[in-house]
Amino acid sequence: MNKIDELTPKKVVEKLDNYIIGQKEAKKQVAIALRNRIRRLALQEDIRKDVIPKNILMIGSTGVGKTEIARRLAEVANAPFVKVEATRFTEVGYVGKNVESMVRELVDSSVNMVKKEMMEEVKGKAQKLVEERIVEALVPSKKKTKAQPSFMDVMQLFNQNAEYSQNKGYDEKEDENIRRRREELLEKLRNGELEDVEIEIEVEEQSTPMFAGLGPELEDMGIQFGEMFQNLMPKKKKRRRMKISEARKVLEPIESEKLIDQDKLIQEGISRAENSGIIFIDEIDKVTSTGGSASGPDVSREGVQRDLLPIVEGTTVVTKYGSISTDYILFIAAGAFSEAKPSDLIPELQGRFPIRAELSDLTKEDFIRILTQPKNAILKQYQYLLQTDGVKIEFTENGVERMADIAFELNEKVENIGARRLYTVVEKVLEEVSFEAPASGEWELKIDSNYVDLRLGKVYGDEDLREYIL
Numbered sequence: 186m187n188k189i190d191e192l193t194p195k196k197v198v199e200k201l202d203n204y205i206i207g208q209k210e211a212k213k214q215v216a217i218a219l220r221n222r223i224r225r226l227a228l229q230e231d232i233r234k235d236v237i238p239k240n241i242l243m244i245g246s247t248g249v250g251k252t253e254i255a256r257r258l259a260e261v262a263n264a265p266f267v268k269v270e271a272t273r274f275t276e277v278g279y280v281g282k283n284v285e286s287m288v289r290e291l292v293d294s295s296v297n298m299v300k301k302e303m304m305e306e307v308k309g310k311a312q313k314l315v316e317e318r319i320v321e322a323l324v325p326s327k328k329k330t331k332a333q334p335s336f337m338d339v340m341q342l343f344n345q346n347a348e349y350s351q352n353k354g355y356d357e358k359e360d361e362n363i364r365r366r367r368e369e370l371l372e373k374l375r376n377g378e379l380e381d382v383e384i385e386i387e388v389e390e391q392s393t394p395m396f397a398g399l400g401p402e403l404e405d406m407g408i409q410f411g412e413m414f415q416n417l418m419p420k421k422k423k424r425r426r427m428k429i430s431e432a433r434k435v436l437e438p439i440e441s442e443k444l445i446d447q448d449k450l451i452q453e454g455i456s457r458a459e460n461s462g463i464i465f466i467d468e469i470d471k472v473t474s475t476g477g478s479a480s481g482p483d484v485s486r487e488g489v490q491r492d493l494l495p496i497v498e499g500t501t502v503v504t505k506y507g508s509i510s511t512d513y514i515l516f517i518a519a520g521a522f523s524e525a526k527p528s529d530l531i532p533e534l535q536g537r538f539p540i541r542a543e544l545s546d547l548t549k550e551d552f553i554r555i556l557t558q559p560k561n562a563i564l565k566q567y568q569y570l571l572q573t574d575g576v577k578i579e580f581t582e583n584g585v586e587r588m589a590d591i592a593f594e595l596n597e598k599v600e601n602i603g604a605r606r607l608y609t610v611v612e613k614v615l616e617e618v619s620f621e622a623p624a625s626g627e628w629e630l631k632i633d634s635n636y637v638d639l640r641l642g643k644v645y646g647d648e649d650l651r652e653y654i655l
Contacts, residue, residue: 245544248603265295296454470520552589575627
């Protein structure tokens with residue numbers, strides 16, 4: 186049983202709980218959707234081709250965890266993931282991004298993910314090749330390659346020139362000295378004795394993208410043509426001088442890439458995007474028609490929905506790596522739907538998102554848990570950050586409650602932006618500490634309710650100020 190097979194819905198929810206507070210129903214639904222993809226891959230081919238993923242529509246106000254759930258789900262499944270805003274797309278024929286670009290971005294993400302895994306597999310071999318290149322730069326060969334074989338070289342093939350053989354013997358002796366010197370330096374290199382020594386290495390020059398400035402509607406086409414022409418043209422090389430410690434970082438990915446089977450990389454990248462890829466379409470509610478009649482901007486909004494429909498239904502998109510089918514990609518759409526309803530989407534698109542996950546607004550208790558419980562909790566992040574400057578921060582229980590209380594009340598009185606309000610409140614509370622932190626010596630600070638009120642009291646109490654600062 187491999188790692189992916191062990192991802193039962195319960196275990197997926199447990200992993201999501203490490204980062205996301207509340208929203209149990211939404212986490213349960215995405216966990217089932219992920220497990221169904223694993224189940225599909227275990228089916229026989231004739232049955233598997235008929236089983237399509239059940240796409241999800243998340244409904245909830247901003248800052249309640251819609252994006253985080255989708256992003257962490259992809260992380261748990263080690264699946265290619267791309268997040269796009271529905272508002273960046275326009276109907277074909279209008280100025281703006283083409284909807285197919287999201288699929289191309291997914292394939293790019295998938296290929297890069299597979300490439301990273303393959304490079305990790307050949308890391309050991311690549312490091313040895315890097316060491317060889319560094320040693321060759323330290324002790325370069327004196328023998329120069331000739332453009333054409335000389336008359337003496339030709340004669341040597343027939344063993345007709347004794348004098349040339351003597352010269353060859355001299356070259357072999359010189360080569361032996363170089364080899365011995367390189368072995369000595371290689372040992373020192375592996376012991377870390379030469380990290381600060383400067384060497385000169387040859388690397389490929391980074392070329393600027395061709396066909397830049399074509400505009401969003403032709404951007405993807407420009408990139409495709411640009412990369413095609415760049416592959417046809419010879420790679421430009423330049424010599425760079427740097428320390429050996431830096432040369433390792435520059436040369437390792439170059440040597441790793443040489444060891445990778447490019448055909449296998451692209452094949453696996455496309456396959457993973459097709460069978461495991463997740464596309465998260467945010468702000469889907471912003472492309473719904475606002476009135477009864479389709480006119481003006483509503484025409485383009487409905488046009489975007491109609492362009493999205495074949496992608497979500499299943500079609501073939503041409504990318505720079507080859508054609509990809511979108512039949513089995515999991516689409517997760519999300520929106521606040523404060524001014525529109527899911528039923529305002531065109532009926533065909535509604536039917537392609539059969540699973541509805543409603544996310545509830547966050548309570549004050551949720552805010553307290555968000556501040557302290559997740560692995561990447563906001564307060565933990567600030568504690569680690571300030572600890573690097575010798576400042577030890579302790580948050581008391583009433584201090585945490587006060588920050589959560591202020592954030593919750595601000596959402597009620599100003600505008601509800603969910604958990605994002607916590608970042609603004611905590612940042613303001615710790616603003617002075619962050620500024621004074623790189624001081625001489627280590628020091629400690631306790632953040633309680635009194636300190637929070639001291640830092641936020643003036644701003645929080647002024648209705649005009651809090652609308653702009655908090």
